[in-house]
Amino acid sequence: MQNIRNFSIIAHIDHGKSTLADRILEITGAVSKRELKEQLLDSMDLERERGITIKLNAVELNYKYNNEEYKLHLIDTPGHVDFSYEVSRSLAACEGALLVVDAAQGIEAQTLANFFLALENDLTIIPVINKIDLPNADIPKVKKELIDNLGFREEEIVCCSGKTGEGVKELIESVIKNVPAPKKESDKLRALIFDSYFDPYKGVIAHIRIFDGKIKVGDKIKMMGAATTHEVIELGINTPKEVKKEELNSGDVGFISCNIKNIEEVKVGDTIIHENDKESIALPGYKDVKPMVYAGIYPVTSNKYEALKEALMKLKLNDASLIFEPEVSDALGFGFRCGFLGLLHMEIIQSRIEREFNIDIIVTSPSVIYKVNLTNGEELEIDSPTKMPEAVKIKNISEPIVKTDIFVPSDYIGPIMELCQEKRGNYINMEFTTKNRVNIHYELPLSEIVYDFFDKLKSYSKGYASFDYELSGYKPSNLVKMDILLNGKVVDALSVIVHKDFAYKRGKVIVENLKKIIPRQMFEVPIQAAIGSKVIARETISAMRKNVLAKCYGGDVSRKKKLLEKQKEGKKRMKQIGNVEIPSEAFLSVLNTNEK
Ligand SMILES: Nc1nc2c(ncn2[C@@H]2O[C@H](COP(=O)(O)OP(=O)(O)OP(=O)(O)O)[C@@H](O)[C@H]2O)c(=O)[nH]1
Numbered sequence: 001m002q003n004i005r006n007f008s009i010i011a012h013i014d015h016g017k018s019t020l021a022d023r024i025l026e027i028t029g030a031v032s033k034r035e036l037k038e039q040l041l042d043s044m045d046l047e048r049e050r051g052i053t054i055k056l057n058a059v060e061l062n063y064k065y066n067n068e069e070y071k072l073h074l075i076d077t078p079g080h081v082d083f084s085y086e087v088s089r090s091l092a093a094c095e096g097a098l099l100v101v102d103a104a105q106g107i108e109a110q111t112l113a114n115f116f117l118a119l120e121n122d123l124t125i126i127p128v129i130n131k132i133d134l135p136n137a138d139i140p141k142v143k144k145e146l147i148d149n150l151g152f153r154e155e156e157i158v159c160c161s162g163k164t165g166e167g168v169k170e171l172i173e174s175v176i177k178n179v180p181a182p183k184k185e186s187d188k189l190r191a192l193i194f195d196s197y198f199d200p201y202k203g204v205i206a207h208i209r210i211f212d213g214k215i216k217v218g219d220k221i222k223m224m225g226a227a228t229t230h231e232v233i234e235l236g237i238n239t240p241k242e243v244k245k246e247e248l249n250s251g252d253v254g255f256i257s258c259n260i261k262n263i264e265e266v267k268v269g270d271t272i273i274h275e276n277d278k279e280s281i282a283l284p285g286y287k288d289v290k291p292m293v294y295a296g297i298y299p300v301t302s303n304k305y306e307a308l309k310e311a312l313m314k315l316k317l318n319d320a321s322l323i324f325e326p327e328v329s330d331a332l333g334f335g336f337r338c339g340f341l342g343l344l345h346m347e348i349i350q351s352r353i354e355r356e357f358n359i360d361i362i363v364t365s366p367s368v369i370y371k372v373n374l375t376n377g378e379e380l381e382i383d384s385p386t387k388m389p390e391a392v393k394i395k396n397i398s399e400p401i402v403k404t405d406i407f408v409p410s411d412y413i414g415p416i417m418e419l420c421q422e423k424r425g426n427y428i429n430m431e432f433t434t435k436n437r438v439n440i441h442y443e444l445p446l447s448e449i450v451y452d453f454f455d456k457l458k459s460y461s462k463g464y465a466s467f468d469y470e471l472s473g474y475k476p477s478n479l480v481k482m483d484i485l486l487n488g489k490v491v492d493a494l495s496v497i498v499h500k501d502f503a504y505k506r507g508k509v510i511v512e513n514l515k516k517i518i519p520r521q522m523f524e525v526p527i528q529a530a531i532g533s534k535v536i537a538r539e540t541i542s543a544m545r546k547n548v549l550a551k552c553y554g555g556d557v558s559r560k561k562k563l564l565e566k567q568k569e570g571k572k573r574m575k576q577i578g579n580v581e582i583p584s585e586a587f588l589s590v591l592n593t594n595e596k
């Protein structure tokens, strides 16, 4: 145990964590040059396509230092704010963290957020300046930032390049020298489940960190929270290939399979002990996450409801921050109300359902949680516009407010403040982190961030701004529910809650967008936006009979068939609402605020 080191790599998005992990894998000989591909630990297709890490990934490596063999457990984490729960879970399984900072960018919003997460977990933090091979790397400047803002000492800082490999050996040795070896409190087994996934053959596979004692194949174990008992069928580690083991000892990080088919019996954050152990107390586990945004997810064809439920349960096993419960919509039928940590998280879950489970779904526009005071004194929490009571019963509505950290070069202070004012922001203050970089604090309504804040922030700062936020409370605000009517009927799944001052503008944009997306029908379809019974915007889709065969009368049968097939294909993703057919992307078009 003296020669084990458990550590995570944490950083702002794109500062080179996964690439650095590649070099560490290479130097420790875990993978040969031939097997190595870029960002090897990003194993999901989605991660590789987008070039971002979504899931934490743990590997065990061996390294010889001063003639002693060391066992290193490395966890690569995502950098995007929406996946910070992955980071906090990783940190709970470690004694140390590499805080990686891009030599050309310096400290960014999530550098700071992750730094504090690591501090909270009492970890030994090694500051790392990465990408020193870049021509615009400014090592002295980033060093100064780390020393002045985060209180590191100059001699602690390691400089390296995940691309060229320079300095990575020194980095590994710094981990061995500085990160403490794991300690155990007793010889009775206690293991923390920090991640899990579902394997169709083996059932639930849990990733665990053994804190105390040891676990062997054949042991009878108990999940403390779930209060279920199981027999250990398989144990192993990832190197990154799966390697089976007969036992895992305290300090180890590995996986366990007990042939559990009932997904609900395994909960991330739970503690595993031996079946007959009556004394051990559970490890601290994790705080339950609080979703930031909620949206409805519905199957396009209603017979896929059960399959969708199964998919969500399996995803939840792999992504503990996903939350869902059944919901019914007049327009869309049976589905689920799901909670997400942010819009990227929502997008990722949507793609995973479609790809990994092959279910076509409709996602409704995201909403935050509003607190509604009724005239009869009751207080409601509302996560969906459809649950909003009638206007006459409402005394006031409060919305969630967040406090921001916006890191930006000082040249962009003007545009950023303009943007925040536009988004109903309340200026608090700003700090200079270096001579020409600032951290701007604003109070902003969460609902404004959910819309197009990220995109706007990028364009207002030419890509130089980074952004983090935390919930700071609720504030009363002048909000109204806006309904969208198709052919005179309210489509509940299209309703949104908006600030009264923006209602006209938003209503107009939404009906215009819908007009572009919804294909012509056999009859005229009016699209209206309304607050209560008052219509505030209207567009009309004119009638048309679309005959795909019109342009190929006579001619070849197979060609006709092909065209009809194609039309059918297109229709699959359409939803029949009343007598109007709507393509599934229409439900998210409410988000599209392009005012063209
Ligand atoms: N020049 C240079 N480029 C690097 C270096 N390390 C990473 N990159 C590039 O930086 C980009 C991001 O690298 P990743 O390793 O995916 O970054 P990450 O921190 O894992 O990103 P997330 O997991 O999405 O937060 C990629 O295009 C890499 O090729 C480096 O040391 N030098």
Ligand SMILES: [Mg+2]
Binding pocket: 017, 018, 019, 042, 052, 053, 076, 077, 078, 079
């Ligand atoms: Mg990564």
